[in-house]
Amino acid sequence: MNCHEFPLAECVDGTLSPADERAADRHLEGCPACRALVADLRTVRAAAFTLDRRQPPADLLNRIQSRLTSEPAPRGRLLAWPNTRGAWSVWLAAAAALVLATLIGVMPLSRSAVDTTETEPAPALDGTALVDSVEADLQAAEAHYDRAIQGLEQIARTDSGELDPQVAAVLQKNLQVVDQAIDESRAALKTQPASSRAQDGLFEAMRTKVALLQQTVELINEMRKGNQAEAGRLMQNLSR
Amino acid sequence: MMDIRLPLVLLSAALLSAPLNAAVTNRLPGPDDTPRALWLERYTEARQGPEETDRQVQSFKVGADAALDLSNISGDVQVTGDGGTEIRIEATKRVRHRDANEARRLLQQLRVEMVQIGGRIEVRTLYPRRNESNGERNISARVDYVVTVPLAATVAVKTISGNAGVAKVNGEVRAETVSGDVTVTGTPNVALARTVSGDVVARDIGGATNLSLSTVSGSVTASGLKAKSLECGAVSGNIELSGVQVERLLAKSVSGDIQFGAVLAKGGRYEFGAHSGNVRVILGSDAGFELDASTFSGSVRSDFPVTLRSQTGSSRDRRDANRTIRRAYGDAGAILSIKTFSGTVVISRK
Amino acid sequence: MASSKPSGDLRGADLDLAARIKSGETGAFESLYGQHAGRLYNLVSRMAGSSADADDLLQDVFLLAYRKIGSYRGDASLGTWLYRLAMNHCLDVLRSRQARMGQVTESMDEPDAVPVATPAPTLTTVNRIDLERAIESLPPACRAAFLLHDVEGFGHNEVGDILGVSEGTSKSQVHKARLRIRAHLGSRA
Numbered sequence: 001m002n003c004h005e006f007p008l009a010e011c012v013d014g015t016l017s018p019a020d021e022r023a024a025d026r027h028l029e030g031c032p033a034c035r036a037l038v039a040d041l042r043t044v045r046a047a048a049f050t051l052d053r054r055q056p057p058a059d060l061l062n063r064i065q066s067r068l069t070s071e072p073a074p075r076g077r078l079l080a081w082p083n084t085r086g087a088w089s090v091w092l093a094a095a096a097a098l099v100l101a102t103l104i105g106v107m108p109l110s111r112s113a114v115d116t117t118e119t120e121p122a123p124a125l126d127g128t129a130l131v132d133s134v135e136a137d138l139q140a141a142e143a144h145y146d147r148a149i150q151g152l153e154q155i156a157r158t159d160s161g162e163l164d165p166q167v168a169a170v171l172q173k174n175l176q177v178v179d180q181a182i183d184e185s186r187a188a189l190k191t192q193p194a195s196s197r198a199q200d201g202l203f204e205a206m207r208t209k210v211a212l213l214q215q216t217v218e219l220i221n222e223m224r225k226g227n228q229a230e231a232g233r234l235m236q237n238l239s240r
Numbered sequence: 241m242m243d244i245r246l247p248l249v250l251l252s253a254a255l256l257s258a259p260l261n262a263a264v265t266n267r268l269p270g271p272d273d274t275p276r277a278l279w280l281e282r283y284t285e286a287r288q289g290p291e292e293t294d295r296q297v298q299s300f301k302v303g304a305d306a307a308l309d310l311s312n313i314s315g316d317v318q319v320t321g322d323g324g325t326e327i328r329i330e331a332t333k334r335v336r337h338r339d340a341n342e343a344r345r346l347l348q349q350l351r352v353e354m355v356q357i358g359g360r361i362e363v364r365t366l367y368p369r370r371n372e373s374n375g376e377r378n379i380s381a382r383v384d385y386v387v388t389v390p391l392a393a394t395v396a397v398k399t400i401s402g403n404a405g406v407a408k409v410n411g412e413v414r415a416e417t418v419s420g421d422v423t424v425t426g427t428p429n430v431a432l433a434r435t436v437s438g439d440v441v442a443r444d445i446g447g448a449t450n451l452s453l454s455t456v457s458g459s460v461t462a463s464g465l466k467a468k469s470l471e472c473g474a475v476s477g478n479i480e481l482s483g484v485q486v487e488r489l490l491a492k493s494v495s496g497d498i499q500f501g502a503v504l505a506k507g508g509r510y511e512f513g514a515h516s517g518n519v520r521v522i523l524g525s526d527a528g529f530e531l532d533a534s535t536f537s538g539s540v541r542s543d544f545p546v547t548l549r550s551q552t553g554s555s556r557d558r559r560d561a562n563r564t565i566r567r568a569y570g571d572a573g574a575i576l577s578i579k580t581f582s583g584t585v586v587i588s589r590k
Numbered sequence: 591m592a593s594s595k596p597s598g599d600l601r602g603a604d605l606d607l608a609a610r611i612k613s614g615e616t617g618a619f620e621s622l623y624g625q626h627a628g629r630l631y632n633l634v635s636r637m638a639g640s641s642a643d644a645d646d647l648l649q650d651v652f653l654l655a656y657r658k659i660g661s662y663r664g665d666a667s668l669g670t671w672l673y674r675l676a677m678n679h680c681l682d683v684l685r686s687r688q689a690r691m692g693q694v695t696e697s698m699d700e701p702d703a704v705p706v707a708t709p710a711p712t713l714t715t716v717n718r719i720d721l722e723r724a725i726e727s728l729p730p731a732c733r734a735a736f737l738l739h740d741v742e743g744f745g746h747n748e749v750g751d752i753l754g755v756s757e758g759t760s761k762s763q764v765h766k767a768r769l770r771i772r773a774h775l776g777s778r779a
Contacts, residue, residue, distance in 0.1 A: 009765040044768045044775070047721050048740035056631040056648055061623050064652050068619075145743075164401070167418050170437040174456045174475045177495050181515040185581060188536055197536035197563075201581035204513060208494055212456065212475065215436070219418060414717070432717055452718075 001027045006034055012041040014147050039155055039217060046152055046214045049145070049207060145206040152213035155220070163219060171216050178212060181205035289338035292347050298354055299328040305359035306393035307411075312365045314401045315382035316420075321391040321408040327361045328388045329354060336380035350381050363387075403438075421458070428467075439477075459496070478517075486510075493517045497583070501590070504529055506573040518583040521576065524590050528570025533578040533585045540565045540578075542587040604668035611659045623652060626669060629742065630676050636737050637680040639726045647683065651676040666751065673752045677734055684730040724774035728767055735760050736767035 001023060010016050011024050028035050163171070185201035192198055308327055310317060315334075331352040337343035351366040365383045382402070389395060394411035397404050404415040408426040413433070415422045421438045424430050428448040433440050439458040442451060448467035453460045459477045462470065462484055469488035472479045478496040481489075489510040491498050498512055501522035512519045518538075523529070533540045542565060565585075578585050610618035630651060635644030654675055662671055725733060731753070738749045739760065749760040 009761055012765075012768070013761075040772050040776075041765075041768045044721075044771050045740050047718075048736070051636075051718060051721065051741060053628075054632050054635045054644070056627055057645065060627070060645060060648060061620065064623070064649050065619075067649070067653060068656060164419070167400075167436060170419075170457050174494075177476050181494050181581065184515070188581070195536060197534055197579065197581065200513075200579055201515060201536060204492070205494065205515060208475065208492075215456075219436075431719055450719075 003027075003031065003034055006031075008034070008037065008041070011038055012045065014150060036221075039221060042152060042155065043214060043217055043221075046210050046217075050211045050214070142202070142206070145203070145210065149206070149209055149213060152210065152217055156213055156216045163216075167219070171212070171219075175209070175212060175216075178205055178209045182209065289336050289343060290340060291334050291336050292340065292343040293335075294333045294347050295330065296333075296352060297328070297330045299326045300354075300356050300361050301325060302327050302356075302359040302361070302390065302393070304392065306390045307360040308363070308387060308389050308393060308395045308397070309360060310363040310385060310387065310397040312363075312383060312385060312397075312399035312402065313367065315365070315384040315399060316402045316404070317385045317387070317397045317399050317415075318403075318405045319385075319387045319389060319395050319397060319407070319409065321393065321410065321426075322388050323391060324388070325390055326388075327390070327393070329361070329363060330386045331363075332384045332386075334382050334384070346381065350383065352383060404435075422453075503527075504574040504576075506571075508574040510574065510576050512576075512578040513580070514583045515581045516583050517580070518586070519578050519580060520586045520588065521578065522588050522590055526570065527574075528572055529574040529576050530568045530572045531576045531578075531587065532566050533576070533587070534564040535580040535583065535585055536563070537582045538580050538584045539563070540585040542567070543589040544569050544587060601664050601667065605662075605664045608659050608662045608664075608668060611656065619652075619656065622655065622668070622672070626672055627652070630673070633673075633737055633742060634676060634680055636722075636725055636741070637677075637684065637730070637733060647676075647680060651679055654679060670748070670751055673738075674754070677738070677752055681730050681734060688730070720775055721771070724771040727774060728770055732763050732767045732770070735763035736771075739764045740768070 006027055007016060007020065007024060010020070011028075016024055028038065182202065182205045185198055185205055188195065188198040189202060302325065306325075306327060308319065310319075310329075333347055333350050333352065335343050335347045335350060337346060349367075353362075353364045353366055355362045363385070367381065384402075385397075389409060391408065392410050394413070395406055395409050396414040397406065398414075398416040399420065400418045401420060402417060403420040403423070404417045405423040406413050406415050406427055407424070410428055413424060413427045413430045415424060415430075416432065416434045417438060418436045419438060420435060421441065422433045422435050423441045423443075424433050424445070425443045426445060427442075428445055430442065430445075430448070430451045430453070432452055432454075433442065434452075434454045435458060436456045437458060438455060440453045440455050440460045442453055442460075442462040442465060444464045445451065446464075446466045448465065450469050450471075451462075451465065451467050452471045453462065454471075454473040455477050456475045457477055458474070460472045460474055460479045460481075462472065462481045464483050465481075466485045468486065470481075470484065470486045470490070472481070472489075472491045474493040474496045476495045477493070479491050479493055479498045479500075481491065481499065482501045484500070484502045485505065486502075487505045487508045489500070489508070489512075491500065491511070492513040494515045495517050496514070497517045498514055498519045499522070500510070500512070500520070503524060504510065504527050506528075510521075512521070523544075527544075531542065533542075540563060576587075578587075607618060607621060611622060627648065631644060631648050634647040634651065638644045638647050651672075655672055658675065662668065666674070725736065728736060734753060735749055738744045738752060739746065744752070746757045746760040746764070749755075749764075750757045753760065755763075
């Protein structure tokens with residue numbers, strides 16, 4: 001296989017079949033250029049995860065609603081919006097599910113855009129269907145993270161010989177701290193699947209793991225660059 | 241009474257007049273003279289041989305687009321802004337070897353490369369290749385840099401093993417190390433101050449826009465800051481913020497604790513997240529804020545008597561009563577959002 | 591007004607909610623907002639590039655959704671329908687903005703005009719601010735695919751659904767975006 005034939009996009013995404021993956025790995029073993037490119041693109045992809053989750057201002061719904069009150073309802077009637085005083089009311093049955101739905105992907109720490117003010121539970125929307133679809137989305141988000149983590153872990157594992165042993169040890173130890181957080185959150189989710197705090201915990205920890213792995217890969221790339229890679233291994237740290 | 245007071249006044253006056261940047265500039269490269277350091281010096285000399293040093297100094301005239309891009313491996317980097325129009329770099333190479341000739345040879349091969357491209361100065365430390373040093377396995381080599389730049393310069397420095405410090409620079413600052421501390425003072429625009437194994441200290445920064453401080457296993461300490469937004473992250477280290485005036489704060493850790501003591505800005509947003517770390521927020525009695533604090537298995541406590549903003553009528557909420565607080569206090573101008581998984585959350589009153 | 595559809599029928603729940611929004615039922619619109627606003631805002635704000643624009647864009651999206659809810663037929667999920675609406679609106683806004691500034695608009699199926707980056711720069715620090723800027727410099731359709739796939743975590747088939755292109759086009763657009771971002775970040779170092 002030469003570089004033109006190399007399935008770059010699929011390799012970065014981790015969607016190659018086992019046979020194709022073996023062939024790709026063989027090419028990578030002998031091609032530092034493609035190796036660097038794959039590492040870079042995976043880094044870009046992982047970095048996309050760690051972007052800020054931006055949130056709409058809390059009063060945006062109000063603004064929309066006030067614009068709509070001056071509009072005819074889709075069927076031509078004027079609407080009277082309930083006076084919800086800066087928040088909107090959510091049925092108790094679907095409250096947890098809706099909160100979960102807004103947390104798909106990377107979890108923002110603050111949910112000031114969502115106010116779960118409980119009013120009298122009105123029997124209305126069948127919450128179960130909603131929870132099912134939310135759960136499917138959550139599983140997809142988790143799978144998305146898992147793939148990114150696996151890709152980065154692979155690089156970190158195979159190439160961490162480039163790192164100073166002390167640094168590698170610190171990174172390893174802290175990856176364990178994060179892994180523990182992930183395990184605890186997963187265990188919590190098993191007992192309380194609707195708990196938004198457990199969800200937050202899981203996705204926040206996964207996000208941190210991606211960031212940490214990304215940092216590890218960046219360091220490995222650093223160490224490789226030019227002469228420095230050689231000397232780094234020989235170098236002895238004088239004063240700390 | 242008078243007799244005692246006078247010396248006390250003199251003493252406090254002396255303390256107050258101590259230079260503010262003392263803590264910053266004390267990391268000058270070179271051996272310091274504490275007993276332990278001297279012992280270490282003698283021990284290292286016995287094991288690895290005497291130290292050969294070589295110092296070079298170079299200055300570059302730069303304009304309004306002054307930028308420093310310095311990349312080091314082992315050794316400290318200290319950058320300070322001054323009122324000039326030059327970037328002045330002092331690089332001290334230090335090599336140890338049992339054979340003095342070999343040490344000198346290695347010293348020569350350890351290169352400091354400085355290149356000027358317009359207003360941008362690129363500095364790189366280049367180590368000798370392995371084969372050039374006869375397969376030597378025990379090189380002890382470092383380069384320590386002391387740099388001055390114009391006040392408005394942008395600065396990007398990194399080292400792998402060593403401390404990085406930037407002081408009094410108004411342009412965008414990035415300071416990174418892997419094993420070592422990062423210290424930034426008087427730098428209003430810190431895009432990145434980061435280390436893996438070490439502490440990040442940010443001090444005396446007034447009128448900043450954005451600051452981003454992070455470590456993996458050290459601590460983040462910020463004091464005397466005034467900024468629009470501050471972002472801090474640690475994995476197993478602690479975050480300690482005091483005397484910090486910001487409009488937007490994001491502080492996250494995994495197992496480290498977070499402590500925040502400050503005056504809240506009206507309409508400010510303060511977000512804290514920890515997994516097993518504890519979060520403690522210390523506020524003045526006149527603080528007005530809307531609090532949204534929750535934990536999965538830790539506990540939440542507030543010293544502030546608060547008025548309920550939302551009814552918590554359902555039985556589920558009663559069971560979680562000590563796990564979630566959603567309250568308002570005072571004029572509820574600022575928003576405090578605190579989430580942990582198993583860490584405790586404490587809002588205490590100063 | 592309990593749903594007459596059996597639970598587990600996702601499309602049924604969507605059609606139900608759409609009907610209730612259309613009839614102006616209390617809380618139905620809020621329910622739609624609550625489900626999707628957070629994630630959509632994250633998307634539109636990076637399409638728009640500024641938070642002031644993002645607020646406006648998100649309002650537009652939900653207003654459009656309210657006006658057009660009658661045309662929702664259930665062939666896609668309500669979420670996908672809403673995202674389609676949002677992305678089309680953002681692309682329209684961006685392209686008209688570019689046209690006003692005299693820039694040529696790009697088509698999704700254009701051959702890759704970006705020279706394939708040589709493997710020379712290896713990324714080290716990916717600073718968040720640099721990444722945001724790099725994303726802002728992506729052409730609109732490329733940006734859309736990247737945001738949907740790499741930032742929001744949609745699969746290529748879902749991205750294709752939302753943007754009205756094939757799965758293959760989504761893959762190539764995301765790949766193009768990553769290469770451009772890499773080049774952008776590498777040149778900054």
